Amino acid sequence: MIDFSKAYNRADFVNYLRRDFLPDDFEQEEKNVPFWSQMNYASVATCLGKSKTLNLVVYEIKHRSPHDARVGLSKDAFRMLAGEKQNRALVIFVPEDNSDNYRFSLIEIQLSIGENDSNVTRTYSNPRRYSYYLGKGIACYTPNKYLNELGRVKDVKDLFERFSVEVLTKAFYQELSDWYAWAIKVISFPNDISTRADDKLHNHEGVIRLITRLIFVWFLKERKLIPWQFFDQEYIANHLIKGFNPHKIDNLFGKSEASVYYRAILQNLFFAMLNCPITKEGSTEFTERRFKDNRSQFDDNKLMRYRDEFNNPDEFLRLANETVPFLNGGLFDCLDEKRSGMYYDGFSERKESMAQLIVPDYLFFGEEAGKNIDLSEFYGDANKKKVSARGIIDILKRYNFTVEENMPFDKDVSLDPELLGKVFENLLASYNPETQQTARKQTGSFYTPREIVQYMVDESLVAHLKRTVGNELEGEYRKLLDYADNETSLTEQQKLAIMQSLYNCKILDPACGSGAFPVGVLQQMVHILKQIDPDNSRWKNMLLQFAIDETSEAYLNSTAEERREAVADIERAFDENVNYPDYARKLHLIENCIYGVDIQPIAIQISKLRFFISLVIDQKRNDNPADNFGIRPLPNLEAKFVAANSLLGLKRTEASLFDSEEIKQKERQLKIAKHKIFSARRPATKEKWRNEVIRLRKEIADLLLEKDCIGNEQAAQLAQWDMFDQNTFAPFFDPEWMFGIKEGFDILIANPPYISTKGVSTADKKLFEAEFGFSDDTYNLFFFKGFSLLCEGGCITYITPKTFWTTQTKRNLRDLLLANTLNYVFDTANPFEAVMVDTCITSAVKNKPAAENLVRFMDGRKSLLQPERLTVAQSVYLNTQNSVIFKPSELNMRIYELYGEKVKALYDKWWDKIKTSRDIEKNKRELEEYRASLKPGDVALLGCLTEGGQGLATANNGKYIAVRSTTKWAENIRVSRPKKLADFLARTPKAITAEMRRYPSYIAFLQSLSIFRI
Incomplete structure (x- = not known):
């Protein structure tokens, strides 16, 4: 076994491979490997050995990637394998200047074969890389479990299972699902402060929101943007919270319901740190983050609460101001509406709120925070009566997280931001009456697989480029979307046309859920831009031209000063002293191209959150609090992702809402205001433009009503819709009103x-x-x-x-x-x-x-x-x-050619005469004449030859209709039938079931019978 938490050492790692991991036929050898083509990041490659039974070679690659460029390093490794004429390898990627952290990867490619079947060419397709990130400071539970504890690899299938992200995600989700099922039993939120009757009314959504915020914070912690001390039980007890003990017993009533950790640490982190600037604009003084000090500030949700819970409040504030940036973006907006008495989050020192907010400390810490928890009702499984669950902080600490979204061709065996989507989709399904039974029994069931997402995204982008740039370049578009080494032959003019086409493309997911398709679209659009504009120069010049020439509608009627601000904003996005190149690509694609709608408000928050993570990872962190640690506050995506009923439109009398010149003028003002909100980086600026948007929407709604474009009901709907309200959804969807899209979207993509x-x-x-x-x-x-x-x-x-x-x-x-x-x-x-x-x-x-x-x-x-x-x-x-x-298929097409047109002609002639029993009776004489005219070999509809309108009536499909043994329906029967038999035995006298009870299990009894006896 090897200690994966230590820095990389070649001799130790090779010994581990030889003694503990690879089969006995692993032959150790060390030799330098030449590079057959230009490498972007790899500097030196060494062959360390090979295994014939696994058909793989082991390599070590030293690289000079300053930003751990996973895609670039993967491509280097794929090229090397193709050059070495190998299709499978284990590769250790080690930075040439520091071996503290490294990647251990399983890589596979498909090589092309020459015409004589012996000359293996140096081209490849379908590349795949699966990696563990190892070394100092890395959570090693997963690599220990799959690489150390399972012993030597048995075969190729076993090897790939050791590097499976899906297995890891299922294990994590099962732990999290147990915690969620436990938490919803004990947590309560105040909601309406005047009554306790609704304290558990929104528990499912509230707990999902808590999980979402916490996992997002965990991703930020990976970027060292959150203090580790906030999640260390010992440090909290010794330095932060008075008498902190999450497992103290409260007299005879069991564990204490004290909720100090959630209130004092997490709520302050969420609402008064991540959602609050450190300094005033233009100042370097840390004046903005502070504790509430008088009752008049009761509805200022950016001020910290619970000062009396702390040993040293100043230490808590110091940790925050030395590490935590202001993020903006809406995820950490406190949802309380304190003036109306609604406390959805319960961020308050008001005694009623503190009494009704119960998020016990024991839910967060401990390897066995909960013992013998009865979750049988949640899962519908009697075996879940005595479940043990870890605290959620301990669950998160067991796993390694990566802030980069995995790609189908390059996956870290760690938890990436897509995990948020999977967690959300399945937890949401677990309390939806339509899906809860399935979701609780089968984890990972309701999320669109990544490979499906990428295929749909790629094909949609190809279709768009064919329409807007040209059909004749389809092969080039596919090369741009691929991750293999494919040289393109595009001219500069064609590259510019592709870039402009992408920028002008409007893409909507009308049921976006947790954002799988919008994020997939962003990834592939960024990938194309990197291929055609690696240094970002064309992209930058195009955006600057839009701003300077006022060709972009967002800048219509803007002043010279506003245009200067726009140019400065673009320059900052492209400044590689503060951002990596992908930041500028992503930011402007998000603002101009990608939209999402979902009826679930919390789904919209998850979608936005994944875009936030995508932007945060491409900003360069620094140690200057006055510069917000180098993190540009996140854009406001309220005008990009909305909670609404996609299926129901706004009833209108005109094709367009904005036809009159007066309304068009206000529409232009509205577009400018929405752009200002997107780019607002301070709460006061956002509030200013938010009020402007609300004012303009109200004025436009009044004008539309006045001009009979809409009715009173629709005018009320327009005026009442508040895109900033995270607690509700609009009962209608209108792309012109919500997104300013009149001419329709270029791409719709959804599950x-x-x-x-x-x-x-x-x-x-x-x-x-x-x-x-x-x-x-x-x-x-x-x-x-x-x-x-x-x-x-x-x-x-x-x-x-x-x-x-x-x-x-x-x-x-x-x-x-x-x-x-x-x-x-x-x-x-x-x-x-x-x-x-x-x-x-x-x-x-x-x-x-x-x-x-x-x-x-x-x-x-x-x-x-x-x-x-x-x-x-x-x-x-x-x-x-x-x-x-x-x-x-060949057979189906033969059938079509023989009978297709004949059957269609018969159907067109006869269907209306035989579609019901009444029609058959009505046309009885004509049908009899037709049947009498038929000759041997004639083709006829079965309905013309019968006298009834019903098909096969079994009275019990489950009893008489069989399914194929290899299908999922068959598997469902294998699972459900023993349970049904158990229920039967429980309800039936023993004398009748004596023969069955001789068998140790109901499954064994069923297996003893032939299919006919069953």
Whole structure:
């Protein structure tokens, strides 16, 4: 075994590989490795040995990457493997100037084979790297568990499982899920201060919000922007909080409900540090962060509370001012509305609030903070009656966190910001009545897999670039999106056209959840910019030109001074003394291109949070508090991500809200105000422009009502919508009102909710019928809404159930898709762990399809990464009976060619005469004449040959309908049937069940029977 918390030592590490980790056939050898192509960061490579059974080589790479450039280092390693004609390796990446920290990576590529099948060319595809970050100051629980404790690697499958991020994430989520189930039983928030009846009403949301804030803070701690002392129980007890003991017994009533840690440490950190500047603008004096000192300040949520809880309040303040930056951005806004008596967070010294806020100290600290906790009701599992749970701080300390989002080709075996999305999606599902049973039993079930996200993002961007820059460059666009070594042949003019196309692209996720697609879009757009403009010079010049020439609408009617400020703002974003190059790319793409909507307000907060982390990691930290430690306060994303009902639009009498010149003038003012809010870096500035936005919205709503553009109800909706209110969502979505988007979006991309029409309330059904003319499963409605939100030629890409391929009730959706240009259909089977429905990705362009349009069809049921690829003319689906979608396999196409047009003609002629039993009876004579005219070999509809309208009636599908043994439905039966049998045994007299009880388990009894006996 090896101590992964120590600095790297080659001899020690090779001994570990030889004695403890790799198979016995590992042959140690040391030799220098030449580089066959130019390296960006790698300086020296050494071969350390090889294993034939694993078909891998072990290398050490010394590098000169100052910012631990993971993507650049990965590409260097991929090139080296291709040059060495190897497809798999273990690589130790060591900084050449300091070996305190290093990466241990499993790398694999697919090599190309020459025409004679012996000459392996030095090109590669499908690269993958999985890494552990090791060394001083790193949490080593995970590498110890998977690399040390499991002993020697048995085979290639075992090797990849040792480097699996998914296994790690599941382990973490299971611990966190147990903690969450425990916490919602004991936590309470004040809410309405005048009553205790609602103290647990919003527990699920409140606890999720606490987890979210805490995990975000943990990511900041990785950047050394939060003091470690705030999470050290011993330090807190000795230096910060009086008599702190999270596990003290409160007389006969068990553990104390004292909530000092949450109130004094976490609430002050959240609301009065991260949300409060250190200094006044232009000053170097630390005057802004301080404790509340009089009752008139009761609703100033940026002042610290609970001074009396501290041993030394000044020490607490010193730690904050020496480490914690002001972040801005809204996540750490206190949600209390103290003047109206609503205390959602309970950040108050008011006695009623302190009595009603219960977040016990014991929830945070201890390896076994909770013992014998009964979580059986939460999980619906009797085996969960005696669960032990760690304090959440101890859970977080066990794992290594990385602030960089993992990519499909490059993953750290640690917890990245995507974790926030996975945690949120699953915890949210755990209390949603539609999904709670599945979510609580199967972790990781409701989050779109990263590989799916990237595929959908890449294809959407390619479709956009083909439309706006040119079809003929499709191959070049794909090279830009790839992470293999692909040289492009783009001209300077083409690169500029691509850059401008990306900047002008408007992208919406109408069901953004925790931000998987918006973040994925940002990553790939940044990646393209890095390929075509590595030094950021073109990007900077383009943005400066927009500001100087007033060609950007955000600067219309601005003064010369405002334009100078805009230029200075751009210059600072590009200043590589304070920011890494990606910061300027991300900041302006976020402001100009990416939008999200979700009906859950907390989902919007998670989406914004992931963008915040993405920006924070590309800023260079310094030790100057007056400079906010080098961290530029985060942008305000309230005008980029909104909580609203995406499916319901605003009823209006005019196509555009802003047609009159008077309203257009106020619209321009509103755009300027929203830009000012986005870039506001001080609370006072944000408040000023927030008030301006509210004023302008009210004036515009009044004008719209006056000019009969909208009715009274709609005017009230517009005026009441407050994009700054984190506690509510708008009952409508209007992109022009909320985002200033008139002409439609270029890209819609989403994983919309799969709520069956049976799960839709009667009230919502009426609203949907008024909006769409019908009510159906929500994913169908999202398609119709999506097309209405697209610009002409825009691209929509959704992952949804594939039930619409053939279902009669989804004929309207097939007609919609086939009335436009269908790009591709990707049968993804079921990439989700628990959603019991097969899915597909569907992509279409909003325009009339060309007669010769070819649809790409991918069958990923066997392999998502290497699907079977087919093409089919869109006209085939149009000319198929009922316009059904099907896989254009050789067999299916032969059937179509033989019977497709014949069956469609029969259907068109006869369907209205046989669609119900009443129709069959009504047309009985005509049907009899038709049947009499049939000859052997004729093709006919089965419905024309029968006299009933019902299909196969079993009366019990579970008893008579079988499923394939390899499907997830079969696995579900294997799990549920023993439980049903156990319930039967519990309810049935023993005399009747004697034979069954001879078996030690119900599963063994079932296995003893043939399928017929069962």
